[in-house]
Amino acid sequence: MPETHHPTPASPTPDTATENTELAAAAKNGNRYAFTRLADRYHERIFKMVFYRTRSRPDAEDITQDIFLQAFRSIHRLKEPERFEGWLYRIAMNRVTDHHRKKKFRSLFSPLMENDREDIENAERPHEAAEAVDRVVQAQFWEQIQALLGQLPRMEKEVFMLRFFDDLGIKEISQVLGKSESTIKTHLYRALAKFKEASSLREFLGENLP
Amino acid sequence: MKSAADMHLTDRRIFEFLSERDRLPPTSEHDHLENCNHCRGRVDALDDDLRRLKQGAERFAPAPDRTLRLPEGLPGKSRRSGRFQAWKAGLGIAATFGILLLALIGIRPDRTPSMGVAPPPQAAVDDLEDPEMAEVHLLARNALPTSYLAITESIEQDPDEEEGFIDFLIPPLEDNSIS
Numbered sequence: 001m002p003e004t005h006h007p008t009p010a011s012p013t014p015d016t017a018t019e020n021t022e023l024a025a026a027a028k029n030g031n032r033y034a035f036t037r038l039a040d041r042y043h044e045r046i047f048k049m050v051f052y053r054t055r056s057r058p059d060a061e062d063i064t065q066d067i068f069l070q071a072f073r074s075i076h077r078l079k080e081p082e083r084f085e086g087w088l089y090r091i092a093m094n095r096v097t098d099h100h101r102k103k104k105f106r107s108l109f110s111p112l113m114e115n116d117r118e119d120i121e122n123a124e125r126p127h128e129a130a131e132a133v134d135r136v137v138q139a140q141f142w143e144q145i146q147a148l149l150g151q152l153p154r155m156e157k158e159v160f161m162l163r164f165f166d167d168l169g170i171k172e173i174s175q176v177l178g179k180s181e182s183t184i185k186t187h188l189y190r191a192l193a194k195f196k197e198a199s200s201l202r203e204f205l206g207e208n209l210p
Numbered sequence: 211m212k213s214a215a216d217m218h219l220t221d222r223r224i225f226e227f228l229s230e231r232d233r234l235p236p237t238s239e240h241d242h243l244e245n246c247n248h249c250r251g252r253v254d255a256l257d258d259d260l261r262r263l264k265q266g267a268e269r270f271a272p273a274p275d276r277t278l279r280l281p282e283g284l285p286g287k288s289r290r291s292g293r294f295q296a297w298k299a300g301l302g303i304a305a306t307f308g309i310l311l312l313a314l315i316g317i318r319p320d321r322t323p324s325m326g327v328a329p330p331p332q333a334a335v336d337d338l339e340d341p342e343m344a345e346v347h348l349l350a351r352n353a354l355p356t357s358y359l360a361i362t363e364s365i366e367q368d369p370d371e372e373e374g375f376i377d378f379l380i381p382p383l384e385d386n387s388i389s
Contacts, residue, residue: 030284039278047274052267061276068278076286138270145267163229164260165267170230189225195263196221196256205262209269 017082024084027075035075038084039068046092049166053096055142063099067092086175089168093158093176137208144201152191159184160191217242219249228257 020041026034046067051060070091078087149157155177162168162176170188174181195201219227223239243250 027285030286032280032284035285036280039280043278044274048268048271051271057272057275061274064274065276065278068280072280072285074286141266141270145263164264167264170233185226185229188229189222192225192228192256193221195260201263202259205259205266209262209266 020084021082024075024078024081028078028081030076035072039071042085042088043068045166046088049089049092050096052161052165054099059099063092063095067095070095083175085168086172089162089166089172089176090178140204141208144204148195148198148201152194155179156187156191156194159187160195163188218246219243219252224249224253224256227253228260 020038023034023038027038043064047060047064050063050067051057054060054063067088071088074091078084149161152160158177159173162173163170168176170181170184173188174184177184219239219242227239227243243253
């Protein structure tokens with residue numbers, strides 16, 4: 001039986017991880033070039049991480065900018081450069097949480113404010129999908145994802161997304177969320193049990209994604 | 211004797227393998243997976259679907275359009291040297307202002323009744339014989355500037371006279387200029 005090969009999950013290669021640690025140490029000491037290189041490496045990952053949680057491109061752009069701005073201003077407080085990734089994702093999680101809180105607060109005063117209306121239109125509009133079929137698949141994909149994530153409690157949802165969408169390891173997730181690794185694993189396995197039973201989503205993935 | 215089902219991996223072991231395969235040391239479960247097609251199939255099916263999930267998320271999420279804009283100066287240090295110093299200066303100014311304000315509204319000399327302060331009622335007069343109550347009355351009498359006391363007295367006599375002041379304190383609901 002041929003062995004199925006899957007790409008190594010989670011952590012970057014050891015060389016990349018070492019480079020990132022060196023860049024973080026230099027940036028911590030005030031090296032602007034080192035910080036810029038780190039920002040280039042993490043920009044798209046952080047942007048997508050935010051997009052998965054906001055489903056709005058304009059919001060993801062704004063929040064990502066805020067995240068790196070905060071990282072730039074407070075990198076001198078990073079105690080261990082080898083924890084840069086977890087530290088950066090923690091800033092990102094806090095910013096996303098702030099965004100959702102403010103959005104909820106605004107919604108108390110107006111059922112649908114203009115900005116929110118634009119956000120919904122942007123979120124529903126397929127992004128860069130050239131073919132009509134692709135646009136349909138894209139819309140269905142996010143619907144299926146929402147159906148799964150909607151039934152997960154907040155912590156299970158976050159752990160699942162950080163692990164299988166954002167490719168963080170258990171150790172990094174525990175740093176980001178400030179919980180022990182055993183707590184992270186408990187939530188992760190519960191989420192995986194629900195994913196295992198999500199037959200509709202799994203069928204969709206099998207039919208539409210190679 | 212264990213049945214075949216008992217020898218297979220539990221869901222939890224499979225989840226652990228899928229979540230941490232890089233960190234897990236070689237165990238009997240690894241050997242079992244190499245030799246058990248049933249368990250291997252379960253692992254591969256779930257693994258494939260998780261891979262497709264990640265693939266779909268990456269494919270259907272846009273790439274960032276804007277480039278990042280970083281402030282001038284050095285990371286970390288710019289906040290520490292510039293804004294931190296500005297914060298300290300601001301705190302000093304606020305403290306100085308607070309001290310001056312306290313000095314201006316500090317203990318004033320007793321007011322005489324001719325300056326517009328009504329004589330205290332009889333019960334309060336009786337209380338003045340008590341030195342502690344005398345101090346309380348002294349503080350209450352001087353709590354507000356004379357102009358405030360004059361306003362409250364005029365409101366009691368003729369509410370319409372100070373309508374402008376009342377509107378300032380409690381704006382009417384139709385006023386849309388207040389944010």
